[in-house]
Amino acid sequence: MAEKPTTAREMAQVETIIGRILQVGVIFSAIVMLIGLALFLITGYSGYAGDFVPRQMGMILAGTWQLKPYAIMMLGVYCLILTPVLRVVVSIYAFYKEKDHLYVAITTLVLIILLIALVIGVKG
Amino acid sequence: MIHTAIIMLAVGIFAGIAGAILGIGGGMIITPILTLGMGLDIKYAIGASIIAVIATSSGSTIAYLRDNVLNLRVAMFLEIATTIGAIVGALLTGVLDPKYLYLLFGCLLVFSGWNMYRKLRRGQEVLQRVEPDKIAAKLKLNGTYFDKAEMKDVDYQVENVPAGFSVMFGAGVASGLLGIGSGAFKVMALDTFMKMPLKPSSSTSNLMMGVTAAASATVYFFNGAILPGIAVPMALGILVGAVIGSRIMQVLPARWIRIAFIPIILYIGFEMLFKGLGVHF
Numbered sequence: 001m002a003e004k005p006t007t008a009r010e011m012a013q014v015e016t017i018i019g020r021i022l023q024v025g026v027i028f029s030a031i032v033m034l035i036g037l038a039l040f041l042i043t044g045y046s047g048y049a050g051d052f053v054p055r056q057m058g059m060i061l062a063g064t065w066q067l068k069p070y071a072i073m074m075l076g077v078y079c080l081i082l083t084p085v086l087r088v089v090v091s092i093y094a095f096y097k098e099k100d101h102l103y104v105a106i107t108t109l110v111l112i113i114l115l116i117a118l119v120i121g122v123k124g
Numbered sequence: 125m126i127h128t129a130i131i132m133l134a135v136g137i138f139a140g141i142a143g144a145i146l147g148i149g150g151g152m153i154i155t156p157i158l159t160l161g162m163g164l165d166i167k168y169a170i171g172a173s174i175i176a177v178i179a180t181s182s183g184s185t186i187a188y189l190r191d192n193v194l195n196l197r198v199a200m201f202l203e204i205a206t207t208i209g210a211i212v213g214a215l216l217t218g219v220l221d222p223k224y225l226y227l228l229f230g231c232l233l234v235f236s237g238w239n240m241y242r243k244l245r246r247g248q249e250v251l252q253r254v255e256p257d258k259i260a261a262k263l264k265l266n267g268t269y270f271d272k273a274e275m276k277d278v279d280y281q282v283e284n285v286p287a288g289f290s291v292m293f294g295a296g297v298a299s300g301l302l303g304i305g306s307g308a309f310k311v312m313a314l315d316t317f318m319k320m321p322l323k324p325s326s327s328t329s330n331l332m333m334g335v336t337a338a339a340s341a342t343v344y345f346f347n348g349a350i351l352p353g354i355a356v357p358m359a360l361g362i363l364v365g366a367v368i369g370s371r372i373m374q375v376l377p378a379r380w381i382r383i384a385f386i387p388i389i390l391y392i393g394f395e396m397l398f399k400g401l402g403v404h405f
Contacts, residue, residue: 018196026182030363033356040353041126055348073352077175080359081341083182084334091200102263107200113207114339120211121342 013094021090025083033076040069047071085114129357131162136361140180141369154358155304164354170303171349172358174341177305179359181334183366193327193374195267198282198314202292203335206310209296210339216301230397237389257283260318269324273375280321288318292332300340303349305333322381326373 040046047068054060054071060078063071088111095103139153154176158169260266266281282288291313295306310329314320320328344350373381 022182026363030360033360036352037129037356037360041129046353053348053350053352055346070352073356074350077350077352077355077359078345080175080178080182081338081345084178084338087331088200088203088335091196100264103197103200106204110200110203110207110335113204113211114335117207117211117214117339118342120214121346 017094018087018090022083022087025079025086029076029079029083031076032079033073036069036072036074036076039067039072043069045069085111088114128353132354132357133361136176136179136358136363137365137368138361139176139358140183140362140365140367141372142365158354167349168351168354171344171351172355174303174337174344175350175355175359176362177299177303177307177337178334178341179362180305180366181330181332181337183363183370193269193323194331195265195269195320195324195328196331197263198265198267198318198320198324199328199331199335201263201265202289202310202313203332205289205292206296206299206332206336207339209293209298210300210336211296213297213300213302214340214343216297227397227400230393230395230400234390234393234397237386237393241386257281257285259285267324269321271323278321280324282314282318282320284317284319288313291317296336296339299333299336300343303340303344305337307333323373326381327370 046052047063047066047070048054052070054063054068054074057078060071060074064075088107092104092107092111095107135154135157139157142153154173155166155169158164158172159166164172260282263285265285266279268277268279270276271278292310295309295313298304298306298309307329310332311322311325314325314329315322
């Protein structure tokens with residue numbers, strides 16, 4: 001097994017890259033959620049009438065621009081949902097760099113399935 | 125309002141630590157707390173719990189990626205099964221009576237808990253004798269991880285790839301249908317069926333939960349099941365708890381993790397069985 005050390009080192013490299021990018025994604029979502037939560041607790045107001053929660057992307061982005069706490073919190077939640085998707089995207093690139101075509105194909109398939117899920121989520 | 129946020133933050137930290145150590149997404153902890161403990165509608169509990177699953181997964185995989193415990197190829201390959209399962213599960217919601225899934229998964233979890241207890245009695249440690257497996261070799265699924273408690277590299281092989289793949293599909297369906305990470309199930313597929321050691325099983329299942337949950341979370345996000353006032357402080361608590369939990373996890377010997385795991389897996393199993401049978405306490 002002469003190729004084994006190379007594979008191990010390459011995998012370690014892949015994992016470091018993925019870990020780093022994921023970390024940025026998670027910290028970013030956490031900061032957005034924290035800002036939203038802080039605003040919500042300080043003002044005691046969600047930014048919307050009653051129990052209304054914005055769920056359309058357009059409404060969330062518009063609400064974030066107007067500093068509405070619930071909109072910012074939902075944006076943070078959405079970013080958090082996207083972090084695993086981001087991880088899959090980065091993994092495709094990492095496997096590609098490693099010239100592991102089998103895993104480029106496998107990981108791309110996972111991404112396609114996730115995109116189908118996103119489409120079903122928005123349409124359904 | 126501040127009161128609710130602080131409680132959710134605390135629940136999150138607790139669920140994050142427990143989830144990271146046991147390889148479960150926290151959904152199994154959170155749904156009972158929110159429904160039984162706080163009287164929240166199950167729909168919103170599920171919404172909060174699926175976000176909790178992603179937070180647990182993302183929070184703790186950061187630590188695992190650095191420490192080289194994770195098997196990325198196993199995760200990616202099996203995610204084909206879990207994500208398809210999650211979509212099927214999400215589509216099945218409302219069509220199928222979840223009672224049957226509760227019963228089926230309850231039985232399997234109880235079986236898995238019993239199986240782990242049996243292994244423990246036999247005194248078998250992390251590494252198991254595994255026959256060289258053609259599919260595992262072809263898919264490059266065998267791996268190595270560094271065990272901090274034993275201070276050495278451990279090589280391992282996996283087997284029963286089709287069985288693991290099938291159980292993963294079921295885990296995906298459960299995740300999509302019930303809004304859980306079904307991490308106990310994923311650990312079972314990796315550990316019991318594919319004979320992967322517990323530590324890489326736990327962290328690999330953690331990564332997979334995030335990707336699987338992302339598929340179903342989108343559905344919950346757009347159909348209004350996510351209440352930001354509950355999901356946000358909980359997710360923040362979980363991120364903190366998951367990082368603490370994954371630190372604790374790596375210095376604990378595998379045996380202790382198993383001992384902690386058995387009553388929990390049994391408890392969840394019986395809870396699901398009772399739920400399926402309609403028995404209330």
